[in-house]
Amino acid sequence: MTEQTNPQDIRPDTEPDILQQEKKAVEEIIAIRTITAENTIFCRTEGGFVRMEYQTPNGERKTYPRVSVHRCFPFSDPDHFISIREPEADGKEIGLIEDLNALPADMRAMLEEQMNLRYFTPKIRKVHSIKEEYGYAYWDVTTDRGACRFTVRMGGSNVYAIGPNRYLVNDIDGNRFEIPDLYKLSAKEIKQLDLFI
Amino acid sequence: MNDTIWKPVPRSVRKALEERGVPVQDICSLSVADMNNDGGLQNIYLLLTKERLYFAVSDQSGEMTYAGAVPPKRRQSEGIAELHTYPLSRLNSPKILNQVVGGLLTVDLDGEETWLCRFSGTKMHRMQRFCEDMQALIRSEPLKERENDGEEYCPQCGAPYPERGRAVCPKCMEKHTVFVRILQYFKNYKLRVAVMLTGVTISGLANAVWPYLSGSVLYDQVLGGGGELAEKLGIPGNAMLLLLILVLTMAGTHFIRHLTGIIHGRMTAFMVPDIVCKLKQRVFDSLKNLSVGFFTRRQTGSLMQRVNGDANEVMGFFIDGLPYFLFNIVTIALSVGVMFSMNWMLALVAIAMLPPAAIVCYVIGPRYWHATGRRARTVRAMYSLLNDDIVGARVVKAFGQEKSENKRFDKVNERVRAAEMRVVHYGNQYDIAYSLTRDIPNLLVWSVGALILLNTPGNFTYGELLTFVSYLTMLQGPLEFFSDVFRWWASSMNSAQRVFEIIDSNPEIQERENPLHMDIQGEVELRNVSFSYEPNKPVLKDINFHIRAGEMLGIVGKSGAGKSTLVNLISRLYDPDDGTVLLDGENVKDISFASLRGAVAMVSQETYIFMGTVAENIAYARPDASREEIVRAAIAASAHGFICRLPDGYDTVIGSGGRELSGGERQRVSIARAILADPKILVLDEATASVDTETERAIQASLEKLIQNRTTISIAHRLSTLRSADRLIVLDNGKLVESGTHEELVKQRGVYYKLLQLQSKALAMRGIE
Numbered sequence: 001m002t003e004q005t006n007p008q009d010i011r012p013d014t015e016p017d018i019l020q021q022e023k024k025a026v027e028e029i030i031a032i033r034t035i036t037a038e039n040t041i042f043c044r045t046e047g048g049f050v051r052m053e054y055q056t057p058n059g060e061r062k063t064y065p066r067v068s069v070h071r072c073f074p075f076s077d078p079d080h081f082i083s084i085r086e087p088e089a090d091g092k093e094i095g096l097i098e099d100l101n102a103l104p105a106d107m108r109a110m111l112e113e114q115m116n117l118r119y120f121t122p123k124i125r126k127v128h129s130i131k132e133e134y135g136y137a138y139w140d141v142t143t144d145r146g147a148c149r150f151t152v153r154m155g156g157s158n159v160y161a162i163g164p165n166r167y168l169v170n171d172i173d174g175n176r177f178e179i180p181d182l183y184k185l186s187a188k189e190i191k192q193l194d195l196f197i
Numbered sequence: 198m199n200d201t202i203w204k205p206v207p208r209s210v211r212k213a214l215e216e217r218g219v220p221v222q223d224i225c226s227l228s229v230a231d232m233n234n235d236g237g238l239q240n241i242y243l244l245l246t247k248e249r250l251y252f253a254v255s256d257q258s259g260e261m262t263y264a265g266a267v268p269p270k271r272r273q274s275e276g277i278a279e280l281h282t283y284p285l286s287r288l289n290s291p292k293i294l295n296q297v298v299g300g301l302l303t304v305d306l307d308g309e310e311t312w313l314c315r316f317s318g319t320k321m322h323r324m325q326r327f328c329e330d331m332q333a334l335i336r337s338e339p340l341k342e343r344e345n346d347g348e349e350y351c352p353q354c355g356a357p358y359p360e361r362g363r364a365v366c367p368k369c370m371e372k373h374t375v376f377v378r379i380l381q382y383f384k385n386y387k388l389r390v391a392v393m394l395t396g397v398t399i400s401g402l403a404n405a406v407w408p409y410l411s412g413s414v415l416y417d418q419v420l421g422g423g424g425e426l427a428e429k430l431g432i433p434g435n436a437m438l439l440l441l442i443l444v445l446t447m448a449g450t451h452f453i454r455h456l457t458g459i460i461h462g463r464m465t466a467f468m469v470p471d472i473v474c475k476l477k478q479r480v481f482d483s484l485k486n487l488s489v490g491f492f493t494r495r496q497t498g499s500l501m502q503r504v505n506g507d508a509n510e511v512m513g514f515f516i517d518g519l520p521y522f523l524f525n526i527v528t529i530a531l532s533v534g535v536m537f538s539m540n541w542m543l544a545l546v547a548i549a550m551l552p553p554a555a556i557v558c559y560v561i562g563p564r565y566w567h568a569t570g571r572r573a574r575t576v577r578a579m580y581s582l583l584n585d586d587i588v589g590a591r592v593v594k595a596f597g598q599e600k601s602e603n604k605r606f607d608k609v610n611e612r613v614r615a616a617e618m619r620v621v622h623y624g625n626q627y628d629i630a631y632s633l634t635r636d637i638p639n640l641l642v643w644s645v646g647a648l649i650l651l652n653t654p655g656n657f658t659y660g661e662l663l664t665f666v667s668y669l670t671m672l673q674g675p676l677e678f679f680s681d682v683f684r685w686w687a688s689s690m691n692s693a694q695r696v697f698e699i700i701d702s703n704p705e706i707q708e709r710e711n712p713l714h715m716d717i718q719g720e721v722e723l724r725n726v727s728f729s730y731e732p733n734k735p736v737l738k739d740i741n742f743h744i745r746a747g748e749m750l751g752i753v754g755k756s757g758a759g760k761s762t763l764v765n766l767i768s769r770l771y772d773p774d775d776g777t778v779l780l781d782g783e784n785v786k787d788i789s790f791a792s793l794r795g796a797v798a799m800v801s802q803e804t805y806i807f808m809g810t811v812a813e814n815i816a817y818a819r820p821d822a823s824r825e826e827i828v829r830a831a832i833a834a835s836a837h838g839f840i841c842r843l844p845d846g847y848d849t850v851i852g853s854g855g856r857e858l859s860g861g862e863r864q865r866v867s868i869a870r871a872i873l874a875d876p877k878i879l880v881l882d883e884a885t886a887s888v889d890t891e892t893e894r895a896i897q898a899s900l901e902k903l904i905q906n907r908t909t910i911s912i913a914h915r916l917s918t919l920r921s922a923d924r925l926i927v928l929d930n931g932k933l934v935e936s937g938t939h940e941e942l943v944k945q946r947g948v949y950y951k952l953l954q955l956q957s958k959a960l961a962m963r964g965i966e
Contacts (some may be wrong), residue, residue, distance in 0.1 A: 008286050047303075047311030048234075056660075066310060089295070089734070090757075090930065117315060120236055120298040133691070146238040146258060174318035185367050194571060 033057060035084055042107050050110050054094060067094060069114040075162040082111065091153035121176045122148060127189040143177065150175060157197035202227045206242060213276040219244065219251050224952035225340060228327035229318040241314050243327060245334055250288060252281040252313065269785060291331040294322060336606050375693045379511060382472050393464040397520045400457035401527030403450040408671060409535060410447050412664025419443055469516050476508045483700045492647065507692035514689035518682060525675035532668040539661050547669050550638035554676055557630045562680055565623040572616040579609045635673055642669055706772055712789035716798035718781050719877040719908035721767060725776035728762060736762045738931045747907040751922030753949060758928040760912045764880045768797040800878035802883035804863040807853035811840055814866055818874035830873035833903065835895035836865035861888035868896060872903055881911040885918055916956055925949065
């Protein structure tokens with residue numbers, strides 16, 4: 001396998017260097033960095049995002065003009081394990097917040113704001129009708145945000161359980177709706193949902 | 198042009214904007230966001246002129262209406278609560294930030310990254326265009342001319358199409374047209390259909406005569422000592438002869454019924470498989486023509502169901518349902534007619550009970566079907582769990598999770614039990630209610646009939662009463678049929694709809710009219726090519742490169758960098774969103790599929806083995822290849838060795854149901870396939886990823902022979918695979934970041950250099966080479 005590189009291409013003095021770098025990079029990938037109120041400052045930007053100043057475990061200070069905030073367990077544990085990431089689509093994780101409630105209230109509010117932007121999921125309060133026709137189901141519901149009408153493709157897993165009696169509905173546009181508790185709906189409404197559940 | 202832009206905006210809002218001094222005539226791009234900053238439903242109108250961005254918040258809280266739903270009537274009174282204006286000079290680099298649901302429209306406002314508004318997934322498509330327009334206006338570039346692919350609403354009913362880019366409105370594709378279209382399939386069988394329908398009608402008639410013969414005639418005429426009928430026939434008083442005639446007639450009607458039954462059966466047996474086969478063929482033909490995108494969007498299972506189940510379902514109704522419809526109509530009409538002619542009072546009594554029967558069928562029936570549907574779903578869930586467990590048996594055992602798997606199964610099993618109980622429950626309910634509605638009229642007819650007999654003996658006879666009851670009983674079957682036939686009709690039409698949807702769907706990738714038929718020499722060029730599978734998630738960005746015929750190009754990059762997508766564009770499995778792909782200087786869109794597919798062969802990381810022998814699999818692209826050629830190709834792909842070791846050699850049946858090959862073996866078979874196809878352009882997409890180093894070297898050697906005189910595009914993680922490449926390009930995150938010969942790239946000391954050092958040195962350090 002070595003024959004594809006001419007020996008003069010690789011200067012011996014650079015070798016350990018690059019391997020060292022890579023080792024460091026790998027270590028960085030597998031390290032778990034915890035974000036706490038002690039090592040991090042979050043602040044709101046003018047533009048409605050969150051800026052972050054962070055002190056890495058080895059004492060480096062880093063500033064991120066914008067971070068994105070992801071939940072590791074958006075359904076089962078929304079307040080724990082919040083991943084703070086570089087904002088690019090394939091951005092790396094900066095650190096992990098193990099417990100959102102352990103942060104000061106203003107910081108928590110800031111992060112929650114960002115997560116509300118990210119996880120827009122109206123909760124279905126009332127099902128008016130679900131009509132199935134030609135492989136699509138047309139839903140007419142009232143949610144906590146207001147009346148919503150949307151279309152769900154039949155077949156496949158567009159409605160699925162995310163907890164006991166708790167369901168998530170994906171429509172064809174990639175919007176999401178939540179049924180927080182199936183049994184809080186009336187028997188008639190549940191019957192309409194029978195097609196999916 | 199301006200009017201089409203304004204389509205999504207209510208007139209009242211437009212007026213309100215005008216009143217607030219927005220130059221509505223100058224608006225060149227427009228978009229509507231569907232939520233306010235807190236995620237409440239509210240319309241926000243974004244408007245662009247050449248100088249300004251207007252941001253207008255509606256004064257009413259909105260309703261969210263997504264694709265596929267008919268939008269509510271536009272409110273006349275909607276106005277504008279807030280209006281913000283931004284000069285474009287203050288804005289820079291607009292972009293859309295994807296969220297889990299929907300996105301944020303973001304700009305640099307005076308240098309500060311700011312999100313302007315949020316919107317749901319429904320608006321993503323439009324917003325993205327708006328964002329592109331804004332970018333162009335900021336740079337003072339002309340707006341991009343777009344083909345009218347954004348038609349989102351059905352012109353007939355105004356409802357948005359359920360699926361963007363596919364102009365099929367299920368509401369407006371009417372059921373009766375589907376019905377007529379299916380009838381077309383029977384066109385070639387006109388005579389048979391006529392024979393069948395006549396047979397059914399005769400059989401209905403014969404059926405309806407039977408109670409009259411066995412009731413009225415037998416009791417009143419024959420047993421009554423040969424009444425009027427005997428006189429009419431010219432055999433007065435001769436009861437025995439009358440009996441003989443009656444028995445013969447009865448036997449005759451029976452015979453006719455059976456005969457027509459046989460004819461019906463034979464006609465059906467002849468037509469159904471034929472028509473179903475034709476229908477499936479049509480579906481399959483269209484399926485093959487559809488582009489790869491169609492398949493990735495849908496689950497394979499549901500597609501398979503369509504090809505198979507739906508065609509059967511449609512025909513089932515047409516073959517069984519329709520003739521019985523006719524049969525039952527004949528039966529009902531005759532029965533009711535005879536009943537009324539015998540005694541209208543009694544007939545009224547009997548008919549009076551029909552509506553309750555119908556109600557029972559209508560009310561309880563659906564519950565029962567619903568329960569059976571539910572049972573079917575739970576059983577399916579159980580099967581998929583079983584499948585899961587059996588396929589994953591190794592993992593279950595390895596982690597010692599038998600108990601928890603049992604628990605999981607118990608849960609599902611319990612659900613099946615519960616569903617089964619419901620079916621039995623509603624089934625019983627249905628049966629009881631139904632027999633009640635059947636028995637009560639019977640009882641009523643018996644008792645009222647008896648009363649009539651007792652009070653006015655001359656008008657009514659025993660035989661007539663018996664006939665009457667038989668006719669009543671005969672009505673039950675058709676009634677039951679009609680209670681179900683509408684559901685049957687609806688589900689059959691749904692199936693037909695699905696079938697036609699596939700038959701009618703236009704492939705996204707279409708051959709141009711009068712395409713170029715040409716001998717492709719293998720020159721490949723990409724000009725400003727961009728591509729995305731989903732809006733706002735570009736996979737390739739502005740890629741340019743040129744490969745001369747016969748050259749080998751290596752593509753390097755991380756997984757997900759867009760390498761495979763790039764080669765998919767060259768073989769035109771997808772079309773680029775922007776830019777052009779040229780082969781021999783011609784746009785691939787102009788080249789005929791035959792020339793294109795004949796010139797490009799691909800060995801990809803997902804090898805696919807078709808059901809058939811090894812030899813057939815190798816000769817897939819050239820079924821006429823000789824045995825010698827097949828063996829040569831196999832040797833060149835270093836597959837010959839393992840094939841010879843198989844007990845059945847090249848005749849070994851592989852693919853689903855056949856012998857399983859290992860990943861490396863499959864890969865070698867597919868390389869042999871490509872070698873035999875002898876293409877001008879060979880695409881190797883991680884072709885040697887799942888073979889061991891030694892085999893790779895063998896394949897490498899044969900590939901080196903193979904790539905002579907042809908253009909080769911090779912994708913690989915292991916750079917050693919690319920050592921014979923004339924030139925290399927490095928993709929990162931959809932962008933072409935480096936290109937050049939090996940030496941040039943090494944000199945550049947960029948991404949490639951780093952990768953190269955890492956791979957060779959890391960291996961060397963571990964003492965592998």
